[in-house]
Amino acid sequence: MARRYEPAVFEPKWEEIWAAEGLYRASEDPDDPRPRFYALDMFSYPSGDLHMGHAEAFSGGDAIARYEAMRGHNVLHPIGWDAFGLPAENAAIKRGIHPKEWTYTNIEQQRRSFRRLGMSFDWQRQLNTCDPGYYRWTQWLFLQLFERGLAYRKAASTNWCPNDQTVLANEQVVQGRCERCGAVVQRRELTQWFFKITDYAQRLLDDMDELTDWPERVVTMQRNWIGRSEGAEVTFEIAETGEPVTVFTTRPDTLWGVTFFVFSVEHPDVERLATLAGTWDQVRPLVEKVRSTPLTIREEADTKEGVALGVHVVNPVNGERLPVYVAPYVLMEYGTGAVMAVPAHDQRDFEFARQHGLPVRVVVQPDGADPVDPETMTAALPHEGVMVHSAPFDGERSPASIAKVTTWLEREGRGRAAVTFRLRDWLISRQRYWGAPIPIIHCPADGLVPVPEDQLPVILPEDVDFRPGGESPLARHPAFLNVDCPVCGGPATRETDTMDTFVDSSWYYYRYCSPDDEQRAFDPQSVARWMPVGQYTGGAEHAILHLLYSRFFTKVLYDLGLVPFTEPFPRLMNQGQVIYDGARMSKSKGNMVAPMPIVERWGADTVRLTMLFAGPFEDDIDWKLIAGDPDRRPAVHAWLGRVFNVVDDAAGASGDEPEGLRRATARAVKGVTGDMERFRFNTAISKLQVLTNEMRAALDGRGGAREAAATLALLLAPFAPFAAEELWREVLGNPESVHLQSWPTFDPSLVVQDTVTLVIQVNGKVRDRVEVPADIDEASALALARASENARRAVGEGRVVKEIVRAPKLVNLVAQG
């Protein structure tokens, strides 16, 4: 009588037993001989119950954590909540409840769901970024940066919604409109807090060597985001005033082709120079237009608009007097906010020149092309070739000449080699309620005063009208706002902005190492024992922001002497997205599929296996394609049913294990282990299915399969922890949890093939296959090939002119005629 597969019965049972047994607690015992392994999943944003993305990501992360534990590691596998943030406020406003209530309700729901899914988390280390015991240390870290000049205030352009009366993140601006209310977004200059990540730009690039197991595309995205450009700074001179004005260029070899000069609309000298030249009336409308256009719209504009400033610059290499323009295509945020324009060799400059009737001068003659008439050019030329009209550099190869020209500029005192980064400082202040307050006091006498450490945390008050109203909601809370200055004791006010939630998430993985420490952010000794992280798992949508910020934080902590390493996550794995019918799941499309109802109906193991078996972990999963009809029994559920039957039969069978099955078991152990090392969960599971089929065949042949059954339960444990446990303890009768067992090993002699298939080809086409001993010699293999009827027929009248022998796998007869 076969045992029925009833996950609805045994999954909740094991959930309780595992919790009672404390199965997944990481050991801090320094005498624990096991090597440590930190299996980290990106923590969860509690915006509701778990969604499919969670199920996918955590199924993979949990498989790794369980596998590493069975491999003999003392595993740290924690979970926490990225609990601050705007969605909590928006949802709370919509429902008329407090963001805290909404957040904690969701956390409790997600916590239950994670447990129901069988995630092997060490729940004693659970952390929550909106807990004062956590954000106290977020504030402490802010102060560490502040004291070293890495946190500072400056005026910046921001997206402003006139309806909601708040600043918006770029992500919240959709086609120039507020994503919440649809109002056209404005731009506003506001004084904001920044972290000086640009100080670390070069190190963030250099240390990429240490990211040994990151997806290449994530590294590339970060490299592009940092955007290092090598070139030169060249100093021009305003002809009318004699003042210097510097530009950055990657192509100093084209300096002789400069025919005009452009300032960014936001350049601080524009108004003064325009007033001086009497052009302010013409320039001003453009300046005001750009200032009122949201940042996201401006980036999409492609017009070559601009106006003449009425002043001129002198080109330092040839003394030419060139007109100066103001144009939005020059960005204030990059380089110096001013550019030298080389229309012959830069497409943007070329289009601007055509629009405004400016001259074009070719200074690099492309190889193999006839000299071009600048009048008839339709696009900028590539600048690879020979320099012309560039005395004293005529005839030099370009771009090889860049270094030479730069050296010359330095000698002549007209410029110098320079490096520019695209990376900008990290704007961390938010005029929002639901975040960690910035621990700064504004004193009329003492300026910006850090809150003394012994007064941390600066508690986020709960009795706040948190609806957006044109300023931070905390500014409307007098008891929070008004304080005595810690330095002079006089009346002062608190900073009312809160921190970006990415600050919270930039250090949470440190806190896991000593989550209850009330004396410090983390215990450096515990961190030194657990970190760097053994494997980090999470979504590719964090390729830049979270992962870059965390790398930055780690370098700051290293400089503070708090951690002995410079990269927190040397190994990173991104899961793919779960989509539906080719499209992203979303409420507005009405194509959301939630994991927990499927868990209810088919079990947690089915959800986990469906995710992991669907394809490579990093590939997207189209739920409609892999799950099909939601009422149909999932394929992996049916397989688990077969597993239960076959293991149950094996437990009752008394025969000897056939040699073929022993070999199949060894092959499975070898194959699954290799797949686990490369996170090939889909092929690992397929190998377990092969073993299941082999066991069935052996049992039908009246053989035993007890060894295979035990091995199957062990190999199944990382993927389907409930089923593996039920099989291990209940069906096979073992007293101790399968999740405390060692990963199986195999006898290498069992995976050695005695016979292999010798493939016989004629002119590269397979004509015959023969089973041969694995140690067959070349002469015998060749003799078999020559003797093959099929091969002979294929050779026909032809003559064999060459024989390629790769014993024992292949012989290729090359025939002619």
Add this chain to the structure above:
RNA sequence: GGGCGAGUGGCGAAAUCUGGUAGACGCGCAGGAUUCAGGUUCCUGUGUCCGCAAGGACGUGGGGGUUCAAGUCCCCCCUCGCCCACCA
């Protein structure tokens, strides 16, 4: 416009790192068995075409190349996806 990645059966995918039997495993489908019944379970078959079969031809987006041999390596092109996008 730039960068990165991917195109293999009706479908999800193997094999690609290391050139050597293309399509493992699973879904679906077809036929059969069991069942009062089944959206159950089990068995068999399943790349396309020709053939009763043996066997043969074709086949990894398209074109070219290297090689005894290419899904795999090289060059060009097409399509799709993702990211960045006036970065001087």
